[in-house]
Amino acid sequence: MWLNNILETIGNTPLIKLNKITKDIPATVLAKVDYFNPGNSIKDRMAIKMIEVAEKEGKLKPGGTIIECTSGNTGMGLALAACVKGYKCIFTTTDKQSKEKMDILKAVGAEVIVCPTNVEPDDPRSYYSIARRLAKEIPNSFHCNQYDNLANRLAHYESTGPEIWEQTEGKITHLVCTAGTGGTVTGTAMYLKEKNPNIQVWAIDVYGSLLTKFFNTGEVDMNEVHPYVSEGFGEDFVPDNYDMSVIDRFEQVTDKDGAVMARRIAKEEGLFCGYSAGSCLQGLMQLKDKLKKDDLVVCIFHDHGSRYVGKIYNDQWMMERGFLDVKSFKDIVNGRKNSQKLVSIQPTNTVAEAVEMMKKYDIEHIPVFDNGNIAGSISENGLFQKVFSNPDIKNAKIQEVIEHAFPIVDFNTPVEKLGTLINKENGAVLSKDEAGNYHIVTKYDVINALGK
Incomplete structure (x- = not known):
């Protein structure tokens, strides 16, 4: 049986058990x-609900223009609905959002206006203010305003909450969700609390957002607000979608911890998720001591990692912000499972002997030493090219095919510096340890170190 359009695929998403990252937590985590x-x-859930409610109330009419300020995901849901229903879309977003999100919105036909992040919500340059202004200026337009539009939380009350209740057979004890517009955490919590008031709802926030202090004190303290790079959650005001009475706790997570955890989820659980998923699970890990054996925890993983390949899944971006622990040449050497002695070769050895050494030790790069001094190097790729053009060269001496020497660096040189030295022409670097022994690091060692 077929579906009538793409909008009919929204919802009924899977509940998947986490196994590795949460192995030390007594509870079951889904x-x-x-x-x-x-x-x-x-955000697809609430995007279509906001449009349906607006159509029903006569606020959105045929051929109209949908206007919204979005971090990207709500815009995508609105754009899909617009494609099917025949509306135009104009979205405002902030300059901290990933380029991938903006490009995706444009790909589905939306106009995207990028606004500065570090301005007050009421500043005329903010993405909130520009969206409001456009809604007033453009005829037959509808400003969705996901922050204060209660259709946002209604969508999760009608879909996300019931799905979780049914999928856990009513056994859920904890809901963990990042807090942004308030729609997901509030709407889902409202439904679940109606089914079982004892269910604990933990909202995960980011440092730089004022939501946590507002929850704890009822005070809107702008001194709490400062720039953060986490995307899709945290706020510098309190949206109308919040009903704090259905939330039991707020927990804040750092930008770094959320990003690192997202990478762990991808690598250890096989779930390629976005920034908020990493922050959601990190928040749970910070609260794991509050869980018991029979608890059943559901974490909301909001979006896909493809929206963040230029950010949290980009090593350079992570290193620039200090989110990857700086490793050095020394750390790589000490972290090897098999700390074998450096494999080297003499200029008088033959090419055939070098090839056998590469096979025996499963290596691609060998430094050449002449009477204890570095004379050059040989590489698997370099030898292949020479053997391919002249099969008889296998009997030649290494000194006849020698390549340039590998760079020599300090034993404490950071990994990111090593990455600038290792390239297509130069596959490795050398260094001496405290005892005067040489060690080698290749591009694969660097890649492995950055991936940990």
Whole structure:
């Protein structure tokens, strides 16, 4: 049986057990993986609900223009609905959002206006203010305003909450969700609390957002607000979608911890998720001592990692912000499982002997030493090219095919510096340890170190 359009695929996303990262937690931890929605995020649910309610109330009419300020995911859901229903879209977003999000919105026909992040919400340059202004200026337009539009939380009350209740057979004890517009955490919590008031709802926030202090004190303290790079959650005001009475706790997570955890989820659980998923699970890990054996925890994983390949899944971006622990040449050497002696060769050895050494030790690069001094190097790729053009060269001496010497660096040189020295022409670097022994690091060692 076929579906009538892409919007009919929204919802009914899987609940997947986490196994490795949460192995030391006594409770069972499940992820509600909402990147299975057609727009790759949970925001598809509320996007279509806001449009349906606006149509029903006569606020959105045929041929109209949908206007919204979005971090990217809500815009995607709105754009899909607009494609099917025949609306135009104009979205405002902030300059901290990933380029991938903006490009995706443009790909589905939306106009995207990028606004500065570090301005007050009421500043005329903010993405909130520009969206409001456009809604007033453009005829037959509708400003969705996901922050204060209660259709946002209604979507999760009607879909996300019931799905989780049914998928856990009513056994859920904890809901963990990042807090942004408030729609997901509030709407889902409202439904679940109606079913079982004892269910604990933990909202995960980011440092730089004022939501946590507002929850704890009822005070809107702008001194709490400062720039952060986490995307899709945290706020510098309190949206109308919040009903704090259905939330039991707020927990804040750093930009770094959320990003690092997202990478762990991809690598250890096979779930390629976005920034908020990493922060959601990190928040749970910070609260794991509050869990018991029979608890059943559901974490909301909002969106897909493809939106963040230029950010949290980009080593350079992570290193520039200090999110990857700086490793050195020394750390790489000490971290090897088999700390074998450096394999080297003499200029008087033959090419055939070098090839056998490469096979025996499963290596691609060998430094050449002449009477204890570095004379050059040989590489698997270099030898292959020479043997391919002249098969008889296998009997030649190394001194006849020798390549340039590998660079020599300090034993404490950081990994990111090594990455600038290792390239297509130069596959390795050398260094001496405290005892005067040489060691080698290749591009694969660097890649492995950055991936940990």
